[in-house]
Amino acid sequence: MIYFFDAQAGNQTLHIKGEMHKYLVKARRHGEGDTLHVRNRDNIQLLHRYKIDSLEPRALNLSLLDSKIKEVKSEKELHVAWCIIDSKSVEKVLASLCEIGVSRISFIGCDRSQKNFKQDFKRYERIVEASMQQSGRTSLMVFDSYKNIESFIAEYPDTKVFDFTEKVLDEKCEFQRVLIGCEGGFSPVEKELLKGQEVFRLNSPMVLRSESAVIAVASKILL
Numbered sequence: 607m608i609y610f611f612d613a614q615a616g617n618q619t620l621h622i623k624g625e626m627h628k629y630l631v632k633a634r635r636h637g638e639g640d641t642l643h644v645r646n647r648d649n650i651q652l653l654h655r656y657k658i659d660s661l662e663p664r665a666l667n668l669s670l671l672d673s674k675i676k677e678v679k680s681e682k683e684l685h686v687a688w689c690i691i692d693s694k695s696v697e698k699v700l701a702s703l704c705e706i707g708v709s710r711i712s713f714i715g716c717d718r719s720q721k722n723f724k725q726d727f728k729r730y731e732r733i734v735e736a737s738m739q740q741s742g743r744t745s746l747m748v749f750d751s752y753k754n755i756e757s758f759i760a761e762y763p764d765t766k767v768f769d770f771t772e773k774v775l776d777e778k779c780e781f782q783r784v785l786i787g788c789e790g791g792f793s794p795v796e797k798e799l800l801k802g803q804e805v806f807r808l809n810s811p812m813v814l815r816s817e818s819a820v821i822a823v824a825s826k827i828l829l
Contacts, residue, residue: 607634608643608742611735615646615654616673622666630666637661642668647735650744651677678742680707682780682828687758687765689716689788690723691816699817700730701737703747706821707828710748714758714785717793725751755785755796759803767805768823769797775806775826784827786820 610630614620622630630636638661644654653676656668686703688696690713703711713725727749734747752758759765765783769792785803792800808814808822 607739609645609653610642610739611647612644613646613648615644616649616652616670618670620644620656620666620668620670622668623664627664627666631661636666641671644668645744650746651675677744679745680709680828682707683709683782684824684827685710685712685762685783686820686824687712687714687752687755687762687783687785688820689714689755689786689792689816690719690725691788692720693723693725695815695817696725697729697733699821700733700747701740702821703824704734704737704743705741706824707743708747708824709745710750712758713749713751714755715751715753716755716788717796718790719788725749755792756799758785759799765803767800767803768807768819769800769805771805771807773804773806774809775823779806779827781827784823786816786823788816 610626612620612622630642636642636658638658640658642656642658644656645652646654652673654673655671657671658666659669660667684707686708688711730749738744762783764781765785766781767785769787785800808826814822
């Protein structure tokens, strides 16, 4: 863990209890005199450095050493437009997408999306925050949703599309927005709608699952 969140971060003293206390003491083996890094969700860019003054059975008592601006973020930004798939599959790759540097994910209702899948943004945010604390990232990932591809493209006409095509993604290609289909890909109606967009594939003969495609494309663009 690079840092951890606390709502009181920035105060001269902190008293850490509950699950974070258990994690720091039992899992991380921290003790008196150790230094910890803490951030506040309300001002994530500000890094607070604390010293453990005393260790109690149910609490850690910390005193503030210093605070400074320290941002950790990707040099590039990538907005992923992702046709809705099983939320469990999304959850499996969210931490990786956070570490890679994806800035925003828009979930889109597509023709071949199963209609019973609901997106739990609160749960996604908890997964991302846990990943941020482990990776050091200081920018929150944004989540939103769109009814269909047509409404998304109308708002973001610069969107590139990952699909079956002859064009392979160029090594030096840079863009900020990409549309990834769900299992089964885009319907004929959606393909017709997307004829005006730039379409690409990766240099692989294998058919990727939707979540694998998101990871692969994000890595190619951001890393």
